[in-house]
Each structure stands twice: as C-alpha cells, then as structure tokens.
Amino acid sequence: MKILFIAMPSIHFIRWVENLKNTDFELYWFDVLDRGALKGIGNVRQFCDWKRRKLPYIKGEYYISKKMPAVYEWLSPFLMTTVNEQLEKIIKEINPDVVHSFEMQGCSYPILQTMNKYPRIKWIYSCWGNDIYYYRNFKEHNKKIREVLNRVNFMHADCGRDAVLAAQMGFAGKDLGVIPTGGGFRLATLEKYKQPVTQRKIILVKGYQHIFGRALNVVKALEGMPKETEGFEIVVFGAHPVVADYIAQQKLPFSVYGRHDLEHQQTLELMGKSLIYIGNNISDGMPNTLLEAIIMGAYPIQSNPGGASAEIINNGVNGLLIENPEDIENIRELIIVALKEKEMMEEVYEINKEIAKQQLDYESNTKKIIEVYKSVQAS
Template sequence: MKILMLSIFAPHFFNWTEQLKDSGYEVYWFDIFDSNTRVEQIDFVEQIIGWRYKWNYPCRYRLKKNAPALTGFINIFNERDFQKHLEKQIEKIEPDVIHSFVMYLSGVPALPVMKKFPHIKWVYSSWGSDMYYYQRQPEHLEGMRKTLPYMDYMFADCQRDYNLAKSHGFKGKFMGVFPGGGGFDSKVFDSYIKRQESRNIILIKGYQGLHGKCISVLEAVQKLEKYLKSYSIVVFGAPQEVFEYVETRSLKDFTNLQVYGKIPQQKLIELMGQSLIYIGNSSSDGIPNTLLEAIVMGIFPIQSNPGGATAEIIEHKKNGLIITNWENINEISNLLLEAIKNQSLREKAITWNLINVKPRLKREELKNKVLKKYKLIESEIK
C-alpha cells in the first residue's frame, strides 16, 4: 500500500510516521509548507521537499524578515501553487491512501484536489486545537464542513474531536484515540525517573499566546510565595512575553524560579524525572503531549480542560487535578496549594497513573494498534 502523508514540518508528525517503519508500506511525505529540510528520523520515507519556490535567490530569508511586502510580491511569480503540485505528485505516486494531518493546514487546502481522485482513501488526523478552536472561526468552520464529508477515516488525540467532527459532517470510520505523536519508549523515559522523595520541582508549561496561558499560572504562583520557598519552580517553553512578565513582577525576586525558552526534548524529560508537580494551562487543546509525558514520568498533573478533553484521561482528585477555568487565578492557586499540602492525594494519583495509564501509552503497544488500523484501511481498498 502506498501512503502519501500531507503535513507541516512537526515533531508530532515525525513521531507518528516513525511507527510505519518496517511496516512494508511505501510511504511519502509532502511537506506542505516546504521547510526544504530532510528529516533523518523518517529516512525510510520518500520526502517531497524543495518544491515550493522556483528560484532560491540570494538573501531570500533576510528579505522575508525585513521586507515582507516585497517578498509577497516576488512570491506571486516565484511560488508554486500547492494544489497544482499536490495533483502532480498524486499522478506521479499513484497513492492508495492520502493522510492529512490537521484540518485547516492539509485538509481543507487539499479538498479541490481530492475531489479529482475519489477512488483514493482519505485519512485525517486531528491534533490539539484543530477542531475545538477552529470551529469557532467562521471561515475555518465553513472549510471544515465542506471537507469532512469527503474524508473516509479519522484518528484523533481525544474523543471530543471525533464528536465535533461528526457534528460538522464526518461520516467515515473513526480509527480511535491515539496520542498525536504515538506512544512513549519506556526504556528511554524510565532512565530519567528519580525517586519521589528526591523530587522538589514544580514544572510549568510556559506556552503563552493564542492558546497557551502560562501567565495565569504565574499569577497564581505569586499568590503562594510563602508556600513555595522549599520548591524549585521551573518554567519551560516560554516565549518572550513570559520572560518580560517575570521581569516586571515580584517573580523576578524569586530565587527558586527558573524560566527557559525552547529546550531539547531530552532536557525536558530530565526535568520531568525530577519534578513533583506539573501544571499545564491553555484555553484550547486536545490531550497535551506534555501531560502524557508527565504521567509517564510519574509527576502529579494539574491541567486545564478545554472542551472536556483532559477529563478523558484525568479524573479530578483521583489521578490529578483539573483546572475548570484557565483564567481563574484563585482556582489555579487553590489547586496548586492542595497538590502541595496533600501528599496522600499525590501519591495515590501517581500510583494509579503508573498502573493504569502509563501501560496504555507504551510506544510498541500503540504502534501495533496503529498498524492494525492501517491494515484495516488496506483491506478496504478496492
């Protein structure tokens, strides 16, 4: 079976696709925004890159940064059309299946082309805010409703998104709930796990912007200063906005606070192995990969619950704590205080997660389940 993947350059996508290695399938990746970068992690995949620009003229990236209007004008003549090139690749490859990752990036834009090839099975993977947030945008919702009826199969990282897809016109087969990047390799993750009694880090996801709401958590942290002096507070993945917030608040005087920007995955896993409590807060998401990583690493999780996605894996006060309102500072501070003071709750939650959730996230087991889904698709190709 030939599978043509449509996706942006993204670690989630690479981790997912790696599951198809040695599957016997002929796999192609069309890099829809064309990073023009070959990815060794999926070296078994035929990678369609370097397609977007006719001429890679000198100083193109500098011009894009400093003169976007001029770059836009040049691209009228220099940039190849995505749909035309996708059609060309389909005619060349003759795939049995096309798999689109993220609706508004590689689903809706591919629809006019897919209509020309109705015999090709179309698979869709929903990630994060793909359905939940973008259904609120009229233009995206219109595109979603036009596209979903043409899709034959769907993977999602939460049940919520399948329910939303059905409400917006999806009539195909649901292949199940799977982490967006596949499962986790226990051999790699377990080597970084420290004993609970030696952990004292409160780890905070630093994303801030359209969906990430780290600053609400930092406001809650400020309220609890006297309770947090014996802990190390570490923020990771912080953008400039978070750094600036810390520098202009009393947080700048917290000697036990460290803020990092983007860090390597291995560094994050090392931090998780030393962390006691994890906090993730957002206004829109699916089931966050970092939440799953925190569970695998034996951390007590506190997580927001947009659209009910988190509640699919966390039961409040059983195996973690759920933030019901991402912008309610008092709620977040009360939850963090409860996590700090209630050692019994933490221990029971972590034990429950390690026994009941972690085994379901093992990479090899999930990989086998994913491959069975692709086998099912293969069996239905006429």
C-alpha cells in the first residue's frame, strides 16, 4: 500500500513515521510547508522544494496575505505554485492508495480541493491539539472544518474529546481511536534518566505564552510563594520571550530555557529530575509534554480545556487539573496542595508508571499505528 503523508516537519511526525520503519508500506511525504528535507525518516521518499513563483513578487503581497487572507487565497494560484497543484502532480506520479494528513489548518485545509477531485483515494486525518476544539468557534474555520470532515474517510485523535466533536461537526467516516500524537515512548530506555522521587527538587513549568499558552499565570503564581517553594529550583522551559522578559524584570530566581534551547531528549531528562510539572493553556488536545511528564515521573499539574487532560489525569489521584487557566490564585493553591502532599508523591509516581505502561508504551502504540493502516487497507 502506498501512503502519502501531508505533514509539518515536526518531531511528532518523525516519531510517528518511525513506527512504520519495519513495514512493507511504501511511504511518501509531501512537505506541505516547503520547509526542506527531513532527517530521520530514511525509508520515506520526500517531496520538497516545490514552491515556485509564477510572477515576480508584487508590492503589498505580504500585507494582503496577513490582512485579507481570503483575497490572498484567491490570488495565490496566479502568483505561485499552490499546494493543490503540487499535490495533484504527486498523486499523478505515485498513485497513492491513502493520503494521511496530520493536523487540520495547515495540512488538511490546503489539500481539500484536490482530495475532492480524487474521491476514490482514501483520506486519513490525524486530529492534533487545537484543530477542532479551538477553531470550531470561528465561523470561517467552522465551515472549513466541516468541509474537510465531510470528505475524510478515517480519523484518529490524540484525545477522545475530539472524536466526539468531529462527529458533531459531520464526520461520518470510521473513527480509528485515540493514539498519542507521535506514538508511544521507549519506557525502558528512559528509566535511567528518572531520579528517585525523594531526590527531586525541581518545579518545572512549560513556558508557552501565546494565543493558547498561559505560562505567565503560572510564573506569577510561583512568584507569590517564595516560602512554600524554598529549597526548590524553579525551571521554565520552552519560554517565549514575554515570559523570559517578565522573569528578568521581576528579578525572579528562576532558571529559564528559551523555545529552542533544549533538545527533546534534554527536556525528557529534565522532567526525570522534576518533582512537579506544570502546563497551562486555554486550548489543547492531549498535551505531549503532559504525557512526557507522566512517563518521566513528574507530578503533573495541567490545565484541562474541554476535559482532554482529564482523560489521563484523575484529579487528586494521579495529578491535579487546572480548570481555569486564567486564575492565578487557584493555580497557586494547586501548587501548594501538591507540595503539601509529598508523602503521596511516590504513590502517584507508581500510578503514573502503570498508566505509562498501559497507554504510552512504544511497542503497543506501534502495533496500534500499524493496525490503523491495515484496517484502512482492508476497507
């Protein structure tokens, strides 16, 4: 079976493809954003460096693209090679059995025109993060999401919430279940990076502050509790500049790592030294960093937009849920609760270790992923 992936060049996509390295499937990747070839997916034929201008750059083009996106979308076919044009060219060349798009806005909207032109090609859609939960609230996005879901034949999501939302928005194809964004984790190889709970002295905070992330509220909560956090190192990783600037301006004794300061492996190792992990946002699917914190034994405190995080955190049992990501005082109270329950930390560690074995193991998720394609092939 020939599978054509439509995906951004992300660590999650690389990890997903790795699960298929020992299969007989013929794998192809269309670099839909035209960012360049990927390393680490050696068994995949890559279609990169495809975008070409048809006309020289026109003054004001960038402004139109940002301020009048609908106008720019209409103009684009006259200015440059479009995603749909290139996708059709690839389809004619390789004749794929399946097109698999990862993510909605950047990887599924742009290919809808061509996928409608080739209705016999099976289409799998992987719903990640904010794809449906957040963007369904905007009229133009709601319309586009429904159009894509009307054409998609199969889908899976990183949380059960989004399968329900997709059905409510018109998806009538086959639900392939819940699979972590990049597949599972090699738990045994990560074990050596996990410190005993009693030796952990780090409170780790995800530093995203943007349209979705609300790290500043966590930083402000921790800022107001120097006595409670005495003896702990507070580390903020993946910090957007606004978060790093606030910490510097307030002269807070926190360690800060910027958005690209740490490799993925370094982040996992840091989690293995952390007693508590805190992630806070107003919208997400199942947060990957939450899953990583769980497998590395950090006590999770996580926001819960639409109930997604509650699918893996039983509030007060194996972590704590932030129900209002804008409520600084409530976030502070949750941190205090966690710090007061030190004797429970080892029990939570064992609970989450079992959850990791049952739900997040590499081998079992690889089998799930391979079965996805086998079931599509057989349909």
